[in-house]
Amino acid sequence: MSALPATPTDALDGILQRHGHYPTELLQILIEAQDLEGWLPAPTLTHIAQALHIPRSRVEGVAGFYSFLYTQPVGRYRVLFSDNITDRMLGNAELMDALCRKLWIEPGKLSEDGLVSIATTSCTGLCDQGPGMLVNGRAIGQLTHRRINEIAEMIRQQRPLDLWPAEYFQISDNIRRKDSLLNLDMKPGAALSAVVEMGREGWLREVQTSNLRGRGGAGFATAVKWASARNASGEPKVIVCNADEGEPGTFKDRVLLNSYADLVFEGMTLAAWAVGASEGFLYLRGEYRYLLPQLEAVLARRREAGLLGRHILHEPCFDFDIRIHLGAGAYVCGEETALIESLEGKRGTPRIRPPFPVTKGYLGRPTVVNNVETLAKTCLIALGGGEAFAASGTAQSAGTKLLSISGDCAEPGIYEYPFGVPIARILEDCGASDTQAVQVGGAAGVCLAGYEFQRRIAYEDVPTAGAFMIFDGTRDLFDVARAFVHFFAHESCGFCTPCRVGTSLLQGFMDKLADGHGAKADLADIDWLDRLLKNASHCGLGSAAPNPVIDTLQKFRPAYERRLVSLDFEPAFDLDAALAEARQLTARDDPGAHLQTHEEEEK
């Protein structure tokens, strides 16, 4: 925690100054302004609005959108437990409960002395070393009851985070299988020299020959994207690296940025050469903010080496530089138009498409948005040529894929395979046994049952951005689907009616089933909502939101059916639950404070 400066306004003005008073920097300004007092008091928002000459309502709109920005006071120690299904499987609920009891607070509430607040957050990308948490934005993995006890003690003693044991903050790469990308030991600038030699046209042809497709999951041809941006009018053109890795269960970008940052930045520069772009952004998800200092150091080193900035490699018309833009807890910003809105300092609401970013993106300029892994892979093509790249993998899926493997297996971590690898082979390699199901591609992906384990990782079979979560025979697939439904309801941006209301309604139905009040009619309503979300949503978040339910209903229907009360209709309203607040106020939990429901009578 930074010490309060003499006057907060001076510090705030310093932040505004550093960002040139540009309204496009609003999100960055808010993130830094929040560091001053731990949250964003109303006068701070007013001050920022006045300084940037924008309406206060816009500042409030942005501050209210991102999960990691707070317009209400939070604790000086802000603890967020990662709440992916893999964290749940490792017991994060008991750990959070234990910490809350030790510190005498309730989840989501601020302690009376303002010392600490504890809540959950969406997957923090530590699934291979969970359960994970963020304390004031810094990641801690491998939580145990022992660690929780120590953390409680250090918070009570108000020990500064810098004095916490260093091993708490050590995040391992856990690379378990390397192939062409992870084995690449490239001297920074080597790929760049190669493509400058080829010329812009020649380089673009190599990328085309390579058949490289986007590693974010959608699989759009990279060369087509680059060529469209190059041919579009408008200057200066922009390259964006999408490091908003928010898909639950994915953590490959964390590892690439931690240990292969040069490949990523070099890939962005390779893209700039092909497109003729001069401005670059790395959109780094807020959960990975702890990587920021080392990434800035890599950028500084590359500038010094003449690999960024003006006249890169002494080429007269090759100017390109990269800035890092932080996110602040919004999964939807992984959608490329929402990401661009966020880059412009706005709420992360997906745009109407067309126009697509390649013609009208950041500030209306041609913009290429590529995944971290896609950009790193372009170094392989620059060094080894497009044909060699196209020779590995399958016909429609060239090259390799990084998989983030977590869940029920002996060795979770990062595995790089050539495309076309069967699920069964992966399960064997990572030491999974008695596997009931695999969720490939994260919450938005597909849930595969045992009879599908011969299917292959490839765009033409099982496409994925890289998440691979394993569930063994002891797991209840209904719980898995319900966790993902909660995730989507939390992350919906709220722009369109079907997603805003539909994800909340779906959550309500899943909770009703979980509480033992489900009826056959609910399954029909779930089915109807699934279809509406899929059809009518504005962007991919809404249309993917029902996937986990659709898959598990089809493949693991008994997990739903055994939760049904055998009635056509059962009201969601629970008389006994409605008395919970009264029981809490009167500190009672005896039988007399409960209403008998018919279920209990049956027992």
Place this chain on the structure above:
Amino acid sequence: MTKQFLLDGQPVPFEDGQTILEAARKAGHYIPSLCWHQDFPPHGSCKLCIVKAAGRHVSACATPAKEGWEVESNTPEMNGERRGLLQMLFVEGNHFCPSCEKSGNCELQALGYEYEMLTPRFRHFFPERPVDASHPDMLLDFNRCIFCELCVRASRDVDGKSVFALTGRGIHKHLAVNAESGRLADTDFSKDDLAARICPVGVILPKGRGFAVPIGERTFDTETIRSKTLKEEES
């Protein structure tokens, strides 16, 4: 020869750049909407204008028409989805039509009738949304907000004031006003602003006058929203 597409089997002529919704209404075919307004660019949030074009669901307000497309709109399937979307809008807010000053002039209510919404179907969310009665001339009743952002856009793009903005996210998204106090009285909002008369539901209402026209004689009491919209299109 002018270009055309088929809407529910009927040919609809269009000019390049025209959206499905614009072309359809011009040709006398009704496609419903709440967030669309002829004086503003398409917004595409309410999704009531959803149609099936060449087999894919799209927002008619935001999708440019294409030669030879077959578009389904007035079908049991699409109207069923619209009814569902209306039910969603009703349950996420607090809508009590019988006591609402906007009853009979409200587009949400009119569409409820148009698409034969007989029940709310889903559980009500009953959100807590306090009213803002601070302004001398205008009342804000956030309970009825459907997030069409027409007031946001009108105030920002026409009135030049940005009195309104959305904040929060997902189901917790809500309207905020341009003042540190959060009170409309502390903004430069005026009853003469376009934003003061653009709300399709009953959020932004003038004070000092109530039920001047009796219920039963109001706009949509005497005419359906379908025929009123198409008539306006003709004039």
